[in-house]
Amino acid sequence: MAGYRELLQTPGVGRIIAAQLTARFPNGMTSLAVLLHIEHVTGSYGAAGLVLAATSIGQAVAGPVTSRWMGIWGMRRVLTVTLLACATAIAALALVEMPLPLYMALGLVAGLSTPPIQSAVRTIYPKMVNSKQLTPLYSLDASLQEIIWVLAPVLITLVATQVGTVPGLLLVVVILLGGGAWFILSPEVGRVRIPRSRRGLGRVLTKPPVILATATGFLLIGACAAVEAGVVSTFDHGGLEAGLILAVFAVGSLAGGLSFGHLPIGPWAMARRLAIVAIGLSLTIVSLNAWWLGATLLVAGAGIAPALAVMFAMTSASVRFSETAEAYGWISTGQLIGAAAGSAVAGFLVDGIGAQGAYIAAAAFAVAGFIVAATFVRGFPDLRHRDSSPIPDTEPVETIT
Numbered sequence: 001m002a003g004y005r006e007l008l009q010t011p012g013v014g015r016i017i018a019a020q021l022t023a024r025f026p027n028g029m030t031s032l033a034v035l036l037h038i039e040h041v042t043g044s045y046g047a048a049g050l051v052l053a054a055t056s057i058g059q060a061v062a063g064p065v066t067s068r069w070m071g072i073w074g075m076r077r078v079l080t081v082t083l084l085a086c087a088t089a090i091a092a093l094a095l096v097e098m099p100l101p102l103y104m105a106l107g108l109v110a111g112l113s114t115p116p117i118q119s120a121v122r123t124i125y126p127k128m129v130n131s132k133q134l135t136p137l138y139s140l141d142a143s144l145q146e147i148i149w150v151l152a153p154v155l156i157t158l159v160a161t162q163v164g165t166v167p168g169l170l171l172v173v174v175i176l177l178g179g180g181a182w183f184i185l186s187p188e189v190g191r192v193r194i195p196r197s198r199r200g201l202g203r204v205l206t207k208p209p210v211i212l213a214t215a216t217g218f219l220l221i222g223a224c225a226a227v228e229a230g231v232v233s234t235f236d237h238g239g240l241e242a243g244l245i246l247a248v249f250a251v252g253s254l255a256g257g258l259s260f261g262h263l264p265i266g267p268w269a270m271a272r273r274l275a276i277v278a279i280g281l282s283l284t285i286v287s288l289n290a291w292w293l294g295a296t297l298l299v300a301g302a303g304i305a306p307a308l309a310v311m312f313a314m315t316s317a318s319v320r321f322s323e324t325a326e327a328y329g330w331i332s333t334g335q336l337i338g339a340a341a342g343s344a345v346a347g348f349l350v351d352g353i354g355a356q357g358a359y360i361a362a363a364a365f366a367v368a369g370f371i372v373a374a375t376f377v378r379g380f381p382d383l384r385h386r387d388s389s390p391i392p393d394t395e396p397v398e399t400i401t
Contacts, residue, residue: 004136004140004258006133007129007133007136007137007140010128010129010133012128012186012187012188013128013129013137015186016121016124016128016183016186016188017140017141017144019179019182019183019186020117020118020120020121020183021144021145021147021148021179022175022178022179022182022183023115023117023176023179023180023182023183024117024118024145024148024179025148025151025152025175025179026152026172026175026176026179027114027148027152028148028149028151028152028153028156029152029153029155029156029168029171029172029175030055030090030110030172031052031055031056032153032156032157032160033156033160033165033168033169033171033172034048034051034052034055034090034093034107034169035048035049035052036048036156036157036160036161036165036168037093037094037160037165037166037168037169038051038052038093038103040165041097041165042100047100047103050100050104051093051100051103051104051107052107053340054104054105054107054108054111055107055108055110055111056111056336056339056340057108057111058107058108058109058110058111058112058113058114059111059112059114059333059336060111060333060336060337061111061112061333062082062111062112062113062114062116063116063119063329063330063332063333063336064201064202064326064329064330064333065201065329066078066082066113066114066115066116066119066329067116067119067120067325067326067328067329067332068197068201068325068326068329070116070119070120070123070194070325071194071195071196071197071322071325071326072196074193074194075120075123075189075192075193075194076184076189076190078116079115079116079117079120079180079183079184079189080184081113082113082114082115082116083113083115083176083177083180083181083184085109085113086109086110086113086114086115086176087173087176087177087180089106089107089109089110089113090110090169090172090173090176091169091170091173092106093106093107093110093169094165094166094169094170094173095166115180116325116329116332117180117183118328118332119324119325119326119328119329119332120183120189120325121141121183122138122141122312122316122324122328123192123194123321123324123325123328124188124189124192125137125138125141125316126316126321126324127188127191127192128188134313134316135264135265135309135313135383138309138312138313138316139257139258139260139305139306139309140257140258141309141312142257142305142306142308142309142312143253143254143256143257143258143305143309144254144257145305146250146251146253146254146257146305147254149246149250150246150247150250150251153243153246154243155171156168156171156172159171194321194322194324194325195321195322196322197320197322197323197326198322199323201326202330204319204323204326204327204330205330207318207319207327208318208376208379209314209315209317209318209379209380209381210315210318210319210327210330210331212270212314212372212373212376212379212380213311213314213315213327213331213334214330214331214333214334215334215372216270216274216307216311216369216372216373217308217311217331217334217335217338218334218335218337218338218341219338219365219366219368219369219372220274220277220304220307220308220335220338220365220366220369221334221335221336221338221339221342222338222339222341222342222345222365223277223281223342223362223363223365223366223369224249224304224339224342224362225338225339225340225341225342225343225346226342226343226345226346226358226359226361226362226365227246227249227281227284227297227300227358227359227362228246228343229342229343229346229347229350229358230284230346230350230355230356230357230358230359230361230362231245231246231249231293233350233354233355233358234288234293234355234358235290241290244294245290245293245294245297248294248297248298248301249297249298249300249301250301251298251301252297252298252299252300252301252302252304253301253302253304253305254301254305255301255302256276256301256302256303256304256305256306257304257305257306257308257309259302260273260302260306263306264383264384265309265310265313265314265382265383265384266382266383266384267377267378267380267381267382268374268377268380269310269380270307270310270311270314270373270380271370271373271374271377273303273306273307273310274303274307274366274369274370274373275303275370276299276300276302276303276306277300277301277303277304277307277366277369277370278300278363278366278367278369278370279299279300280296280297280298280299280300280301280302280303281296281297281300281359281362281363281366282363282366282367283296283299283300284296284297284300284359284362284363285356285359285360285363288355288356300366310380311331312328313383314380314381314383315327315328315331317381317383317386318381338365342361342362342365345361345365346358346361346362349361
């Protein structure tokens with residue numbers, strides 16, 4: 001913890017972490033808020049699912065594209081335009097009644113215009129700290145983002161069910177605008193300029209560490225999504241036990257990230273951390289008892305943030321600075337697709353064999369992630385004796401002071 005205190009004492013680090021967490025807080029609220037609102041308006045969960053699917057498709061498509069745009073038009077400009085477009089689309093979803101196809105179109109717009117905060121901040125980090133602090137910073141970031149997934153769903157459910165779904169969506173808009181403005185106006189966002197990439201869109205995926213980070217991220221987040229579906233189906237669609245057990249899962253990730261974030265990252269680091277997740281999720285299949293699930297998910301969670309930290313560090317160390325934002329965009333897209341796949345597979349298995357099917361799906365995703373990491377271990381960089389800073393571009397980079 002002393003290392004993290006020193007890290008947070010670095011000028012600007014604490015502020016930028018707080019700003020980006022606030023700006024990304026709506027990520028944990030929007031899907032649930034849209035689901036509850038569209039179901040309330042149309043009386044159909046099927047219709048709500050279609051709107052959510054359109055939103056998710058938009059987010060998956062936009063990830064690498066809007067991230068790459070930051071190197072062309074600048075971070076502040078891209079973040080501001082996408083922020084305003086996304087907020088307008090969500091506000092329209094809340095305030096205007098319309099046919100289902102138009103709801104889907106607005107959902108698609110909201111997804112396409114989701115501000116690339118995550119790509120932006122992880123591109124900024126290497127310019128804020130020294131090389132030895134970068135890997136712990138990625139770990140701290142991966143750990144603290146669990147706060148979003150613990151608090152955001154509880155807050156939006158409380159507002160939507162007790163006050164109304166329209167106020168719930170408008171709350172998302174307010175936090176999106178406030179947090180986004182805080183992040184965009186942060187001095188670090190103005191100081192760092194991403195050089196224009198000279199390679200075509202998608203060429204960054206030819207880097208083995210980027211494709212491996214995208215693939216393992218797909219499988220890891222797929223496992224997490226399947227767990228969420230399993231816990232909700234086990235405890236009657238989101239009772240108190242479901243919320244508490246998912247919170248324990250997130251707390252395990254937070255604790256794991258803070259405990260293991262300082263460890264050097266070698267080629268086997270990803271496999272070891274995914275092994276923890278796979279073991280914990282495999283044990284969930286034994287029993288659906290709340291205490292057992294809580295204990296096993298606490299174990300599984302301990303590997304999640306450390307695994308995400310490896311993804312961020314290995315990506316940063318393997319690409320040019322001009323390519324980092326796009327690379328993180330592809331990783332984000334892989335995780336979004338993984339979340340959709342995990343939820344879908346778990347849903348089918350729950351319908352077929354019961355709640356235990358979701359935990360089988362989660363374990364299968366996690367085991368597959370471990371197998372990928374172990375099989376392609378030579379594709380993971382060895383960062384034990386080097387830092388995870390991006391490869392410098394060969395041309396001078398102008399910095400705004």
